[in-house]
Amino acid sequence: MSKLTAQEIETKLLRFPDWEYYDNAIHAEFEFENFKDCFSAMSRIAFECxxxxxxxxxxxxxxxxxxxxxxxxxxxxxxxxxxLAEAIEHIVEPEE
Structure with missing residues (x-):
């Protein structure tokens, strides 16, 4: 798997408004109602990982x-x- 250029990353991030590119990685922060909901999402994400x-x-x-x-x-x-970011998005923000 080859490394994407900064321009390719910025273009792809247009589809991922919760994510930012810095320090050679993409980053996101998600807030849930409570610890239980957060931990539940983490468990589901772990299976995707x-x-x-x-x-x-x-x-x-x-x-x-x-x-x-x-x-x-x-x-x-x-x-x-x-x-993986796309899979995470589907878990933390399911479409209604």
Missing amino acids: EALNHHPNWTNVYNVLTITLSTHDAGGVTMKDFN
Whole structure:
């Protein structure tokens, strides 16, 4: 998987308004109603991570989940990161 250019990343981020690009990674922060809802989303995301064989750097403080995605083998952001970001978006913000 090859590393995307900054321009490619910025273009792809147009579809992901919750995400930002800095420090050679894409980042998002999601706030939930409570800890239980946040932890539930993290559990569902974990299954997607395993299915895609791609794992985020993330932190959880009470009802806030902070996620950083970068493909370490490629030395930056790749399509693998955007594929996982898309899966995360479907989990944390399901379409009505």
